Amino acid sequence: xxxxxxxxxxxxxxxxxxxxxxxxxxxxxxxxxxxxxNNSLAADQSxxxxxxxxxxxxxxxxxxxxxxxxxxxxxxxxxxxxxxxxQAGLTLDATGLVPYNNYSIEMVFxxxxxxxxGGGWRRIVDTQNRQSDxxxxxxxxxxxxxxxxxxxxxxxxxPGFHHVVLSNFINGTQREVKASLDGVLQxxxxxxxxxxxxxxxxxxxLSFFLDNLAGxxxxxxxxxxxxxxxxxxNILDVGVPGDYNGNGVVDAADYAIFRHYxxxxxxxxxxxxxxxxxxxxxxxxxxxxxxxxxxIPGAMSSAVIPEPTALANLLLGIAAxxxxxxxxxxxxxxx
Numbered sequence: 633x634x635x636x637x638x639x640x641x642x643x644x645x646x647x648x649x650x651x652x653x654x655x656x657x658x659x660x661x662x663x664x665x666x667x668x669x670n671n672s673l674a675a676d677q678s679x680x681x682x683x684x685x686x687x688x689x690x691x692x693x694x695x696x697x698x699x700x701x702x703x704x705x706x707x708x709x710x711x712x713x714x715x716x717x718x719q720a721g722l723t724l725d726a727t728g729l730v731p732y733n734n735y736s737i738e739m740v741f742x743x744x745x746x747x748x749x750g751g752g753w754r755r756i757v758d759t760q761n762r763q764s765d766x767x768x769x770x771x772x773x774x775x776x777x778x779x780x781x782x783x784x785x786x787x788x789x790x791p792g793f794h795h796v797v798l799s800n801f802i803n804g805t806q807r808e809v810k811a812s813l814d815g816v817l818q819x820x821x822x823x824x825x826x827x828x829x830x831x832x833x834x835x836x837x838l839s840f841f842l843d844n845l846a847g848x849x850x851x852x853x854x855x856x857x858x859x860x861x862x863x864x865x866n867i868l869d870v871g872v873p874g875d876y877n878g879n880g881v882v883d884a885a886d887y888a889i890f891r892h893y894x895x896x897x898x899x900x901x902x903x904x905x906x907x908x909x910x911x912x913x914x915x916x917x918x919x920x921x922x923x924x925x926x927x928i929p930g931a932m933s934s935a936v937i938p939e940p941t942a943l944a945n946l947l948l949g950i951a952a953x954x955x956x957x958x959x960x961x962x963x964x965x966x967x
Contacts, residue, residue: 713748721841736868750852784818881927
């Protein structure tokens with residue numbers, strides 16, 4: 633779910649005898665810092681601070697792994713829960729990067745182990761300069777949790793890469809937090825404990841995977857790997873990766889949008905994290921195909937899912953189109 637700050641255009645697409653409509657919806661967040669971990673902790677954007685590796689044991693490294701079916705470079709953090717001085721992870725100086733009470737964090741990462749100690753808790757994000765137990769975790773029951781306020785409902789499986797979005801924002805006059813796991817909203821609550829302008833954190837530091845050094849419960853840590861991190865300047869809408877038209881299900885309508893924009897500089901809605909952002913390529917097709925049928929709970933009943941023969945024809949058509957374009961050595965927009 634990477635966005636470039638553009639608006640989705642109202643367009644009609646035809647596929648066989650079925651017509652699909654894409655509704656115009658404004659983007660609500662703009663990515664201000666993108667990290668891909670290709671042997672570097674630098675951001676894609678110029679003038680944006682790099683991530684800093686917290687590596688007390690000298691074991692952090694970059695390595696190749698398969699993420700969602702694709703081999704790519706990732707960052708592997710490795711430390712010890714106890715003593716807390718030997719925990720490993722990442723930090724980011726967010727001073728001036730985002731509004732301190734209105735931002736989103738998008739991540740693709742995995743924990744490689746259960747919690748080493750700390751009763752089964754594993755810290756994901758800390759906004760308190762590691763001075764408080766409050767924060768964003770995987771709980772002992774393996775659910776996302778903004779401690780001590782609210783817990784999610786979908787198990788966070790370990791090991792395995794997950795797409796996680798955390799949004800801290802103002803809704804009218806009310807401060808809220810939301811989090812999603814693999815495209816499904818997990819929790820929402822009225823709280824300001826993830827604000828970056830709190831008294832514990834005058835330097836506006838974001839810490840990833842590092843537990844608190846002060847106060848109770850200081851050992852809530854586990855090793856892991858991260859493939860993608862993006863910081864946004866507002867609330868990031870929760871959607872289904874691969875659901876390019878935003879109707880809540882990955883279906884044939886999303887293929888029609890992909891085909892229409894193939895070869896152009898266009899930001900697909902709900903594009904899978906790390907897949908050619910702001911460009912529509914064959915990789916977006918592969919990502920769509922791998923997720924066909926995924927849906928927000930309850931959305932499947934209203935989805936237009938093609939019969940097996942129709943779907944096979946779609947796949948044959950895109951394969952022939954890709955081969956033909958590769959032979960010509962260029963990609964062009966398909967009307």
